[in-house]
Amino acid sequence: MLVQTAIPSRTWAFLASAALTGTIGCAVHSDPIASNESAPGGEPLQTLQTSQRSDVEAVRAVQRVRFDVPGQYLIVEVLDDDLVHFELSAKGAGPGAGAPLFTSPMVAKTDYAGPTSFVREGNTLRTPELEVAVDAATLCTTVTDRLRGARLNTICPRNLAQDWKGLTLTPGETQNAYGLGQEFVDGSTADGDWVGRVRSPGGNDGNAMTPFANGANGNTQIPVLYALGAPSHQYALFLDQVYKQRWDFQGSPWVAEMWGDQIRWYVMTGADLPDLRRDYMELVGRPLVPPKKAFGLWVSEYGYENWAELESKLTSLRAKAFPVDGFVLDLFWFGGVTSNSDNSRMGSLTWDEARFPNPAAKIAALRTQQGVGIIPIEESYISRGLPEHADLQGRGYLARDCATCGPTYISSNPWWGKGGMLDWTNDAAADYWHETKRQPLIDTGIVGHWTDLGEPEMYNANAWYQGIPGIGHAHADVHNIYNFKWLESIARGYERHGARRPFMMSRSGAAGIQRFGSAMWSGDIGTSYPSLIAHLNAQMHMAMSGIDYFGADIGGFHRGGFSGNLNELFTQWFADGMLLDVPGRTHTENLCNCKETAPDRIGDVPSNLDNVRMRYELSPFLYSLAHLAYRFGDPVFPPLVYAFPNDANVREMGHEKLIGTSLLLGIVAGAGETQRDVYLPAGTWVDYYTNAWITSQGEWARNIPEYRSGRFKLPLFARAGAIVPKMFVDEKTMNILGMRTDGTRRDELVVRVYPSAQGSSFTLYEDDGETTAYRTGKVRTTLLSQKQEDRRLTVTIAAAAGTYTGALASRANVVELVLPNAEPTGVTLNGVALTRYATKSAFDAAASGWFKAGTNLVLAKSQSLSVTGAKTFVVTAGP
Structure with missing residues (x-):
């Protein structure tokens, strides 16, 4: 029997009205902000179809x-x-x-x-x-x-x-x-x-x-x-x-x-x-765009015991000209913990002002004078001796032994003390905790939240919770959604209070946590090559699971079992993290105050400096990818199989990664390693450091060096057609927002282009970097495009569309054009010839012009021009 869809009778009046007003239709891809932009691969509006014949269109129905x-x-x-x-x-x-x-x-x-x-x-x-x-x-x-x-x-x-x-x-x-x-x-x-x-x-x-x-x-x-x-x-x-x-x-x-x-x-x-x-x-749910500062370097350890220890690290980093965007505070910020005791400080979530005096003033000074932010840790456990425990118990906001019982008592593995645990499935409890404990921290200017132990690590298997409607109240019902509800409560708190953008680092979670603004890290990872290798395999699956922002304790949390060259391992891990982790965060257990995590104090420091500066240079590219992830659900760091599914060589490959789909990197995790082979899927690729062009039929590029001029760098290749917006970074760069040690600003738009005869484009996304205004359209987009035609290589920076608070009205523009084995003969900007300079110093001193900067590389720039006009650079090149 053939059964076709029927139209409910109550819909006919609507259908008649819709037919007159032209309101019927459905977009294949939805965009979370008001925009006419289509998703990649998007389709036009479709006419609705039904097997019911009528003179008007039928309503779709589940x-x-x-x-x-x-x-x-x-x-x-x-x-x-x-x-x-x-x-x-x-x-x-x-x-x-x-x-x-x-x-x-x-x-x-x-x-x-x-x-x-x-x-x-x-x-x-x-x-x-x-x-x-x-x-x-x-x-x-x-x-x-x-x-x-x-x-x-x-x-x-x-x-x-x-x-x-x-x-x-x-x-x-x-x-x-x-x-x-x-x-x-x-x-x-x-x-x-x-x-x-x-x-x-x-x-x-x-x-x-x-x-x-x-x-x-x-x-x-x-x-x-x-x-x-x-x-x-x-x-x-x-x-x-x-x-x-x-x-x-x-x-x-x-x-x-x-x-x-x-x-x-x-x-x-x-x-x-x-x-x-x-x-x-x-x-x-697609991921929220993280605060822009999350894309910078964050330095952490277990843990900074006072402001002086943190500032010592910061002073040292600045002296070595490292850009840095923040510090992560482990549990000492609220007073530390006392093991095996009801009288621990776990759960106070109140500044220990003996060690961290005047927190609001200090956080403001760090932000305004040094350009760095603070992310503090929080856990779900409340020591029984704290007044907070009695308060929460009285309100019924803790996990209980049964529906009518008192709070469950967590005493196993009591490294933090003993007590109860918050019931995040109780929205009233979660909201109360946010208002009384977390919101005061937000009001002091912290950048985000570090939610720890959220598996949950310790629990009563027979506990009773408020529960999830339609699921249940038992611990087994809520265990795998516990951290999800915690993160959801943070996002809900931010929604209540307005414009600030939520961001969390979580140790656990569930599908969908990305829509609350959560990243994940892989836990208390061991300092070892096997740990780093397995983490990079996990990253492949996490990228496909919807977790775009996934990182590790760079350098490893537990160093006790490692007997090799720690500086070498840290240098490799730091390079991997600077290209793949958001936030890029160094961390280790340092209760002895005898270990280092700051990249100016451990590893090969010149290599670390080069790799962190590369991260900052790429930040406009990464931030634009974050907007694409938010708008369309595209991964920021996909595995190769995502872009090359029909290449059998990459079906299981986790030792190479993509950034967007434009850059390919080979990760490194091996003692004594100085070079590696890199597989290049079929197509044309360009070595990011040498600008050498390679045509691959799906082949291995052999013996790619991992040290360039004595500095350790991950093998990195760009696809022909890639367009990578960049930030100007030098020894004066302090943070990802452009703060500089001399008080100047370098806000030119730098665009690195790898031309292709097929033509290509990339959209630069910019916003205020801190608020949720991007979700209501307060975003500036600039379409960047390139086309190679015979000897003419054209790069166009289109007129910007949209604006946001703090958006530039004008800016200088720099194009880094990587030539396909050709010699440049001239450059024009909007049809007017630019002056050629013979030296880099002369080019830097000029307001506009062009310069052959090295093998296959041309630099061309404009003076500061209005963002409302298009800028077209045409480079003429010969064999």
Whole structure:
């Protein structure tokens, strides 16, 4: 029987009105700010289709179909042409007829419009893009991508009537699997997807810190799976489950097991990995743009015991001409802790003014005089001897032993003391804590928040919480969403108080934490090469899991087990972190005051200085990528497979990374290493340091040096067509906002261009760097484009669009054009010839002109010009 969609009778009046006013339509990609800009790969507005014939267009509607077998049911909810939601259970009756399926707090978007057309033929459901076939006897579902003719998976129930239940997934033509959050698996290689491995839970309830290579690293489940097969064979699956999970990819079928009465999941189809990731990010929420200072260098240790110790580090960094944007304060800021005692300071979240006097004045002075910010740590534990514990207990804001019991008492592993823990699932408790403890810190001018121990690290497995509506009150119900609710409460507090931009560093979390402004770091990582190697593999999966800002304690937190050359390891790790971590943050356990984390005091200092300056130079590029991540869901640091999915050589590659899709870097983690091979996918590439052009058919560039003029640098290549906006950085640069030691400003726009005959463009995004005004359109965009035609290389800096508080009305413009093995003969700006200078000093002294700066490199600049006009540089070059 062929069943077609019908239009509810109550919609006809609306349809008639809409037909007259022309209001029917739907954008394929939504933009979180008011803008006419299309997403990459976006489609035009589509005419809605329905199998119901009429003289007016029909309203799209979510389609729900239920299937029952004795004791079990399956509901298929078709949300869009390429998105289907499932619920499977052997317990309970399920939602009422026509009711939407339940979604956990991880899901951000629940207002899908439904497919543009929908057909049911027996047990087969079709949209224009996908087909779901249900076996009515077993409740197995088979999803087919209709556009690409690919059968993607068959998913079947497993032990559905048991407490520990799951799904089986037939791999079919799938060859690789990515995502699923963070787990440290193998310290011998940064490569590896999940096929052939087991994605294990960290602990009895899921998220946990787990031992690895003399450290302890986070195991954080973010249950989105990207399955990739032959060309045109790919899908994403998001398991909307908050309970502990285990995924086994060792055989066929794959097996996903979990607790929980219902199993709910989404399947997304799409043209490629970028399409799938954007769909996933739309579902769980795209990341907020971090404060601009988060893209600078942050220096940390466990821990600075007073302002004097911090200022000593800052003075030393400034003396060595290191730019730095902030310091992270571990728990000494609120007085330290007393182990194995009810009388610890854990949970006071109030400045210890004996060690850190006049905090508001000091933070203001650090900001205005030195250009640095402060991020303090906070935890969820409250020592029982504190008045805060009694206050929270009286209000019912702590996790309890039962619904009518007093607060649970955390006494195991009492390194911080003993006491209770905040119940972040209680929004009233979370809001109260924000107003009484966190908001005063924000009012003093801190830049962000460091949320620690949020797995949670210690807990009563039998505790009772306010709970998550539709999920439950037990610890197992809230364990993997506990840190999520903590981060959500911080973002909610910022929303209440206005314009400041939230930013958090979290040790744990769940799918969707990025929409609150959270980054993650990998925990108390060991100082070792295996730790760094495994971290870089985890970064590949975290990037695909939606966590764009993922870092490590640069140099390692636990140094005790390392016996090698610490300076060499730190130098390599610091270089990796300066290109991949947001924030780029050095950290270690230093209770003995005998260890160093500041990059002017450990490692090869000249190399560290070069690498931190490169990070600052690239900050406009990174910040623009952050806006693209916010607007469209594109990753900031994707693995190579994201951009080159059909290249078998990069399917499991984690030892090379992309920045955006323009820059490719080879990471380094090896004692005594001085050079490495770098794989270059098919195309034209340019060595970032030498400007040498390489045409690759998908080949290895051999013996790429890691030391250039005695300085350690990661191998870095740009794709032909890359356009990289940069910041001017020199020995006077103090921070990422442009503060300089002599009080001057260098706010010229620097654009590095690698020309291509295909032409290309990149949009520079700028905002005030601190407030949420960018979310309501207070953003300036400047389209940068290039085109290579015979001997003419054209670079255009278009007129800027939009503005924000503090935006420049005019600026100088500098183009760094990397020539494709050609000799420059002349440069014009808007049709007027520029003067050629013979030396760099003469070029620097001139207001405008051009200069051949070295092999294949031309520098051309304008005087300060209005941003409202286009600037077109044309370089003529010969063989």
